[in-house]
Amino acid sequence: MDMNIWECVRCGKCCMENWDFIFASVEDLERWKREGRKDLLAMTRPIYKGEEGKPRTAGFRKQPQGRLVAADIWFNPETGRKYRQCPFFESKGKKAGCRIHKTKPRVCRDYICREHLKAVR
């Protein structure tokens, strides 16, 4: 497959329209630990699979239980409240960008949208 057709056109729609579906994988969390990104980790809320098998979100400052399966993102580390939009999204003129592009969550990196295809038609 020609990967050039999937080149991002930097419209920013993926960040704005899919905000409710964005999460961090266990691999993202481990990478941020390796990279020393305490700032990013402090903005996550880990989701643990408990003994009863149901995923549960660890409350802000609560003791974690079960096996880590993912993390909800992004939370203000001071208030514990989830941001209303991604705090790393930036828009300059007609071009949008991600301020943590090199280490953004896997779900953001893997996203493929119809805007990519429109740009090459």
Ligand code: SF4
């Ligand atoms: S982390 Fe980056 S790519 Fe993901 S939603 Fe935020 S701005 Fe967009």
